[in-house]
Amino acid sequence: MESKVSVIGGGTAGLVTARKLASFGLETTVYDQKKILGEPVRASGILSIRGLEKIGIGYAKAVTNTLYGATIHAGGESLKVESDDAVAHVLDRKQLNDICHDEAVAEGAEVILGRRITGKELDGMAANGIVVGADGAVSEVARHFGMGRIKRYVLTYKAEYNIRNDNRRIVDLFFDNKISKGLFGWMCPNSEDILEVGIGIDSSSGNAMSAFSKFISRKPISEVLGNSKRISEGASMIPLSRRKSIVNAKQRVLLVGDAAGQVKPSTGGGIIYGSSAGLMAANAIKDYYADGKKLGAYDKMYRKNFMLDTWMHSMVRGFYSGVGDKGMGLTLKVLENLRFGNFLGRYGDMDMPTQIIRNFLDAKGNGQEISPG
């Protein structure tokens, strides 16, 4: 068999996977149903700097703002988690997609746009090579090859406003079970003069657009927005649980990104997890073609690197969904008194909660002062 790989979906996960596959000299073709990749932009782009460095995208041109922390609001209380160092970048998602596209093409991948791949075509592609399903949350590849369902989703609605952001260092997160059960609302300075406001709700709890209307009519959001101009808006969805199977070894099919449900269940952030998984999938495919190794190595590698952290994110989500607004407010108050915000600001890691413990222990081992403040 020729060393062919068909990647279905030209989002970040598919393109990062394709870049790596092509760098191994594998014949890689990416197919996307869209004529213009990355449009319309329905998602935000807050990505940890550590995560971005790990997945190796040359992202610098897409940065629109840099964040140093977050303020968490619930039940009338708030907790500020702020670091002295930059922790995350806000990226222009269209530009990020374009960069990923150019990097994949520079490595030798072919990208075919405006082509929706059907089940029949998938059978042909799998018979002649390997298929990578990077086709998003409602994956046709997963459905066609019987790789299970994603059971939990969050529905989102977000808008951008023309506002001058004087403090661009912090993103605000609002937990309110009456409006945003299942996730939270957010207010993020995307750049000097664009503020993004959005909300995510459990797919079983109603309509994201009407939840958004309620959210922006409440203080402090309504006060911040005032009469500012809304310049874009849109709805989308985020998978919050992993698909049962991410490898179908018999038919040589692998899933990456949202198609596999590779997101942080506490925030819905999926680019770092999905792209990291894509790099692992590419390595497993290279080993399959070069040495006849099993494609299931990808699943094992993903579990080894991400399952504990995914579980910890799920626990955090379970806690804030279950504890109620008062309970969440009380928790923030206790954490504030314990100066936990300072602790997280110093040792925190947005993607990998297990890394917080490692950072703390490393600091202790190096004899650094370990008080939270």
Ligand SMILES: Cc1cc2nc3c(=O)[nH]c(=O)nc-3n(C[C@H](O)[C@H](O)[C@H](O)COP(=O)(O)OP(=O)(O)OC[C@H]3O[C@@H](n4cnc5c(N)ncnc54)[C@H](O)[C@@H]3O)c2cc1C
């Ligand atoms: C409101 C919102 C905010 C978010 N904020 C963040 C954030 O701050 N940080 C973060 O890390 N993540 C965030 N996410 C999640 C992140 O956007 C996703 O995890 C990420 O985009 C998934 O990338 P992907 O490549 O797996 O899938 P997608 O970006 O969905 O790409 C899938 C591609 O497959 C194509 N496709 C589908 N079916 C076919 C077919 N049959 N044939 C051909 N092409 C097909 C589609 O056209 C699409 O281009 C957010 C999501 C939302 C909705």
